[in-house]
Amino acid sequence: xxxxxxxxxxxxxxxxxxxxxxxxxxxxxxxxxxxxxxxxxxxxxxxxxxxxxxxxxxxxxxxxxxxxxxxxxxxxxxxxxxxxxxxxxxxxxxxxxxxxxxxxxxxxxxxxxxxxxxxxxxxxxxxxxxxxxxxxxxxxxxxxxxxxxxxxxxxxxxxxxxxxxxxxxxxxxxxxxxxxxxxxxxxxxxxxxxxxxxxxxxxxxxxxxxxxxxxxxxxxxxxxxxxxxxxxxxxxxxxxxxxxxxxxxxxxxxxxxxxxxxxxxxxxxxxxxxxxxxxxxxxxxxxxxxxxxxxxxxxxxxxxxxxxxxxxxxxxxxxxxxxxxxxxxxxxxxxxxxxxxxxxxxxxxxxxxxxxxxxxxxxxxxxxxxxxxxxxxxxxxxxxxxxxxxxxxxxxxxxxxxxxxxxxxxxxxxxxxxxxxxxxxxxxxxxxxxxxxxxxxxxxxxxxxxxxxxxxxxxxxxxxxxxxxxxxxxxxxxxxxxxxxxxxxxxxxxxxxxxxxxxxxxxxxxxxxxxxxx
Ligand code: ATP
Numbered sequence: 001x002x003x004x005x006x007x008x009x010x011x012x013x014x015x016x017x018x019x020x021x022x023x024x025x026x027x028x029x030x031x032x033x034x035x036x037x038x039x040x041x042x043x044x045x046x047x048x049x050x051x052x053x054x055x056x057x058x059x060x061x062x063x064x065x066x067x068x069x070x071x072x073x074x075x076x077x078x079x080x081x082x083x084x085x086x087x088x089x090x091x092x093x094x095x096x097x098x099x100x101x102x103x104x105x106x107x108x109x110x111x112x113x114x115x116x117x118x119x120x121x122x123x124x125x126x127x128x129x130x131x132x133x134x135x136x137x138x139x140x141x142x143x144x145x146x147x148x149x150x151x152x153x154x155x156x157x158x159x160x161x162x163x164x165x166x167x168x169x170x171x172x173x174x175x176x177x178x179x180x181x182x183x184x185x186x187x188x189x190x191x192x193x194x195x196x197x198x199x200x201x202x203x204x205x206x207x208x209x210x211x212x213x214x215x216x217x218x219x220x221x222x223x224x225x226x227x228x229x230x231x232x233x234x235x236x237x238x239x240x241x242x243x244x245x246x247x248x249x250x251x252x253x254x255x256x257x258x259x260x261x262x263x264x265x266x267x268x269x270x271x272x273x274x275x276x277x278x279x280x281x282x283x284x285x286x287x288x289x290x291x292x293x294x295x296x297x298x299x300x301x302x303x304x305x306x307x308x309x310x311x312x313x314x315x316x317x318x319x320x321x322x323x324x325x326x327x328x329x330x331x332x333x334x335x336x337x338x339x340x341x342x343x344x345x346x347x348x349x350x351x352x353x354x355x356x357x358x359x360x361x362x363x364x365x366x367x368x369x370x371x372x373x374x375x376x377x378x379x380x381x382x383x384x385x386x387x388x389x390x391x392x393x394x395x396x397x398x399x400x401x402x403x404x405x406x407x408x409x410x411x412x413x414x415x416x417x418x419x420x421x422x423x424x425x426x427x428x429x430x431x432x433x434x435x436x437x438x439x440x441x442x443x444x445x446x447x448x449x450x451x452x453x454x455x456x457x458x459x460x461x462x463x464x465x466x467x468x469x470x471x472x473x474x475x476x477x478x479x480x481x482x483x484x485x486x487x488x489x490x491x492x493x494x495x496x497x498x499x500x501x502x503x504x505x506x507x508x509x510x511x512x513x514x515x516x517x518x
Contacts, residue, residue, distance in 0.1 A: 008327035011385050012258055014405065018464050020044065020385075021259060033255030033263045040465050041381070043415030043446060045266075048380050049245050051413065052268045054515055055293055056243045063241035063270065064234050068222025070247055076221050077198065077214050079350035080343060081314050086217060087194035089162075089170055090253045095186035101253050102170045102192045105179050106158045110151050111329055117147035159310030167192040197250040199263075215249035220372060222246070223271045224343045227355055227368075231273075238357055238368055239282065241272040245377065257328060259378040266377040273368040275359065276341065282371045283318055283338045290322060290334060290373050296518045297410045299387055305330060315342035322375075324383045333383055334375035341367040384409060388466065394491070407466030408489055412514040416467045417445035418505045421458045423474040425451035434473040437483070437498060444502055445509065463488060469505050 015021040020041035023030035037045055057065040077083050089102040120143055125132045138144055154177065161169035171192045180187050203211040216222065223242045230242055245268045255261045274282050287306065294304055302325070309319040316337045324333040344355040344367050356365045388409040395401050411417070418441055422434035431451075438449040448467070450458050455472060462470050472484040477498070485504060486493045496504065507513075 004327050004329070007386075008258070010391075011327065011382070011389055014389055014407075014464070015041065015385065033252060033261060035259055035262060035378075040415040044384070044409070044413060044466075045377060045381055047413040047415070048377060048384065049266075049268065051297075051511065051514065052293075052375070052377075052380075053243070053245060054511060055518060056241070056268075056270050059515060059518075060241065062236060062239065063243055063272075064230060064236065065243045065245075066223065066226055066230060067246065068219070068226060068244060070216050070249075071213050072216060072221060072225065074213055075350050076225060076347075079346040080221050080224075081346070082198055082214070082217060082221075083196075085314050086198055087196050088253050089167055089192045090195045091171070091174065091192045092190040093181035093184060093186055094188040094190060096181050096184035098181060098183045099253055100181075102167075102174060103158060103162060104254065106154065106170075106173055106177070109177055109179055110154055110158075113147050113151050113154075115329075117144050117151075120144050120147075155310045162311035165194075167194065195251075195253055197252065199249045199251050216247075217250050218248050218374070219244045219246045219267045219269045220271060220374065221343070223269065224347055224355075227273065227344060228353075231357065238359060239272060239274045239278070241270050243268075243270040245269075259382050260326065260328075260331065262378055267374060268377055268380075269372060269374045271339075272371045272373075273357070274371060276366060276369045279317065279338045279340070279369045279371060283336065286371050286373050287320060287336050290336060290375075292518050294322065294324075294333075296514060297384070297387075297413070299324075299383075303387065304333075307332070313337070315339045324379075324386070326382065327386055333379050334373065337372045337374065339370040339372050341369050343370065344368060384413065404460055404463055406463040406488065409466040410514060411468040411509040412511045414466045414468050414509065415446065416448045416462070416465060417509040418469045418471060418501075419448045419450055419458070419462045419467050421449075421455060421470055421472050422451050423455060423472055427475075429478050430473050430475065433477055437471065437473065437501065441502060441505070445505060459486065468508055471501055 018040060019038035022036045022038055024034040024036050025031050053065065056063050090099055091102040091105070092099050120141065121134065121137065124137050124141070125134065138148070154173070157169070157173050160166075161173060171189065174189060175187075178187060198217050199215040201213050201215065203213045223244055226242070230236070231240075246266065247264060248267045249264050252261050252263055255263060259265075272282060272286065291304065295301070304325075305323050307321045307323045307330070309316075309321065312319055317340050318338040320336050321332040322334040322336070323330040348355040348367065355367060357368050358365050388407045390406055390408055392404050392406055393401055394404055420434050420438040420441065422430045424430050435449065438447055441447045450461070452458070453461070459470055466488070468488050470486045472486070474484065477483050481498050482495050483498055483501065484493050485496050485501060
């Protein structure tokens, strides 16, 4: 745990030190669970969004993008069920006065049992070496079997209490499991209450209920209310999808995990409209497709897993999370939900305008079913940082060892693609040459010119922000028109003609290669 904690602290500190993420309004001591992206963070985030958008919209002829407003007609949220049901169960500890999500307390309890089971498995794997059969061990070892049965029983009780909205059962589960407040160790809990997560605001000067507006808690509804507009104006035929990237707001009860759980965050969502009855096939398709998208970035297999929902949201007939192994354990990174015709039907009823599709292949009208993929851009950012930030021990030519922090982010996502570094910052010829190279490269990529330190220091700085290539201009460059190009991960240096630099950089930072590999 402490290693994990250290890894998480390191990501938070690194994000701040190198201009990726700052606490919002920090000079006023910050605003809880709201963060700002700095110069490198905003570039990285932009690239993540571009990767998602291109893979969805550009690569699929039957998916189109929109950009809907954050504020929507308030009936939207009545129809979608958010006014009545977008609640989290909260519980307070009477000793520490700390507030928790009751379901999360139970989930964390389950995660602890899982950690114990995994410890047994790791121990056994060490003991048996090559001959270890994990599946057999998991199925037969009495301790592991006991842990797994216990986890299943608790997950079932939690799932049932959540699906039924039974807050008393949820409280009883916390009491039965003797869950203590992580802060005070006390087991004195209040009853569980529902808490609506939507932020509300007022429309113009209209006072009272009539003027209540909500900041959207998900981008999906902006897609649903535009279904007919988009279908008609683009003449898409089912199956087709609508994608959107945008801000969402949730008044989260507990927000203690950096950008994992924010009150203002960004979602990348795609609603795929299909013929009723085909949802299983499309659900499977999007599960596989989304996992490939994550893996194309080089994410190791054991860092991602599927987790079927223990309880289903009011709109879903199947739901799975893609979980990522964050520094604080496996948690939801993306959700894939089979939403049936719940949303379009509800908007049809509330607006009095049927949200239907005429299917020319069967000559019939129907309300399409929907499979949705929904990923938080900020959680994706945190997963990229978790995967990429590495502390390496390196040995120089003289055998001296040191460490370097290097952000081994996929080159297509890197904030800066290439840095141009003059060996001497006061040498007129070198500076002119280096600036010339920089001025040319900046037309193609996000580049940086840096002369504020020794070459060694400049390399370290570029490593820390994940720049795939550094180009050093030295005295010889003036005569031979060649520069040294250094690659971030291998640290290999090569002397190349200046006119080859752009091609070398382009080859690796190109989003095309990444998209091809999905
Ligand atoms: P959780 O169970 O963690 O609260 P959720 O199931 O409510 O998440 P969804 O409603 O399925 O999440 O939202 C889709 C995606 O939006 C999530 O997979 C996650 O990546 C992202 N997301 C949701 N809430 C937040 C938040 N508060 N901060 C950052 N990202 C979020």
